[in-house]
Amino acid sequence: MELKLNKISKQYKSGKEAIRGLDEVFSPGIIGLLGPNGAGKSTLMNMIATLNAPTSGTVIYNGVNIHHEKSAIRKDLGYLPQDFGVFPNLSAEEFLTYIGLVKGLASSYLKKAIPAFLDSFNLIHVRKKKISTFSGGMRQRIGIIQALLGDPKIILLDEPTVGLDPEERINFRSLLTDLSKDRIILLSSHIVSDIETIADNILVMKEGKGLFYGDFEQAISLVEGLVHEDYAEDDQLKLLKKKAIVTDVKKAGDQMLVRYLFKEQEDSHEKGNLPARLEDVYMYLTDAV
């Protein structure tokens, strides 16, 4: 199973170039799409969901161009868009049954699967309550379950952890890890820690371009030996921000503990000796394009 992006670009009618020449191959596992707002993550997901065609380039799923033969990917798809709706007057159970049925799943299957999902997402106690009474995080989990119903092979989750509290995030990650065998799961976020612990591979995007694609170790190696940490005063920090990428600032008494890295290892700087984090890589990649 393979999903191939073949030099795809997308220009909206407004003239905005949301994707510029993206060229990657995704294989089974969890792929974290990481990038600031406006990087083109949602546009890319929408395109893989065949709701949007690329202006140029092709998306190939198991050898088939999905924009020519949409059913090839749609039958294997689970999709949670960034903005989505529900029928608020239905209960959680009723709404999921409705979506399952229109997806073509049998009632007998849904009768078992929906309670199982509701249970593992801690919604079993409120299954008979109207969705309009749900908090944002609960509604979000309904959206996630909707995408997972029917065991899709390709799962697209656009900023799924919005509104989830820390405990639910942990639960979500462990469920997703269980599911990731033999499936391609695309997970977007603009928050590094959402992706860090679960993604097998990371695609860092900015302004429609892919800046990096690889696993965690490969990502870390990009900034190996570049990360520094120093105490600094206010004006020193200002100066540092001009020369280097500041990735973290902590208050330490009167002073500040500043974590930073230089774009390139120059002779004039001594080698950084701190272990790199994904946050550093992300800042390093997206800071100056």
Added chain:
Amino acid sequence: MKEFIKIVILDSLQRIRSYQYFMTLVVTLYVASTFVPAPDASYSTVNLGNFRPLYNSAWVGTSTAMMTALFMVIIGFFLVEGTIERDAKLNIHTFIKTSAFGKKYLQMKGLSNVILLSLISLVIFCMTMVMFPIRGEEGSFVFLDFVLPFVLITFPTVVFVGYYSVIIEVVLSGSRVLKVIAMIVSWSLLIPAATIANSSSNGYLLDAVGISLPIAHVKATILNEFNFQLDGMSFGYQFFDRSEQQLFELSSLEYPQAFLWSRLFFILTVVTLVYVISLFIKNPWKKIKMNPVQVKKIDDETIERRSSSKLTLPSKIKYGNSFIPLIVQEITLMKKNISSFQKFIISALWTSTLLVPIDIAHLFLIPGMYVIYSKSIGELGGRSFSNNVSAYSLAYPKVFLRQNLSHYFSVIAIMIAMALPTLVRLIMSGDLSAISRLTIGIVFIASLSNALGSLTKSGRLFEILFIFTTYLLLNKLPIADYLGAIHENGWENMSYLLLLTCPVLLLISWFRMKIYSD
């Protein structure tokens, strides 16, 4: 005082700016447009036996005033009911209770009710005046013949009903059933009292509705012209043959002082009553149960949960293309999207279709139910967009079409259920042609909604078009006869024409859906 007026206006604004009020207005207009039937219409609303008045300003103005006053007595309460309760549900009541304004609250609600009902009556009157040149038989338009009955007959009744509703709501707070019973008992006492009241100075004191004076005037005119003593007048929709009627001309109504004093008397009585009640009942919300209707967000924190759970799914995925569970689910969804207000009116109309003549059920009551339900019918084809469920449902194979198809069939099923008593009665009377015309009409409405909804992604266009067409239907325009109820010469084939357009409309929706999902 200035503050008081401001609060009254703001309270009315809050209530006027709701979709429900808009719909109420539309439906009211629909009903009101039947108050004064066209001269050649085969039904009447004010029944004078074999006599028929000429449609001049005096008659149209007076009869509209009477019908609106009666309408307000019967329906007014249901239009304004629940406003005190709603303040509690919106949690405004705590702050009213603790403010100095508390004492004036019930007076404020009474006035705000009056504003709402007056607006509705005002719209009815404007419409009558606009319709007059179209329907009137005797051209001269006398403005005062419209304004005076409105100001002196209808408006005092509106004030009476607005305040009376506050009294009922406060005194019987907490039990809707009791309130409804009280209202029905009230109008079944008030209306007969008004029609039998004789026009002596004391007699007016029996008549809170204000119709005794015009009734007396009509009787006197008939007595004068035909030397015939009319026993009584009845109100309500009745079909009969127009050709044998004798025409008479009504002069402008004159208002004796005793009548005017009686109008003032009724207003002062209810206003005083509300004042007295507000002295005794400090907390009108005491008996309101808060829990069931209030939308309360579930507190996520209180739910028992695990931070890491295993998912055990059925090992085999089964696909089923059976349509029945989907339609059942769809009907569940549609049932939940209908407000109790709509449910109430629809069930009242539905019950009436069992009792009234079949023609009336076919021509008025069924379209009436559909008008009240038109928001839901209009959702066909556009609902997934307006709820943004399309954001993902479009990405699944065939989902969009399946969703639409099941929605389409359930709308038809619900519309047939609404027409069921009539259909059964038609079957029993063996009128196959009427059955097919009615059924075709239903399928046509659903198909039209589906096409317009999928083209515009919303139900607004259909709704407006449908309400307007139904309005034309009430004016007996054969071209608007989508349910085949008028069925006049030369238009028999209309239904078959509609039947032919159904596949075209469906093709349009299907084509549009295909474009969306491709």
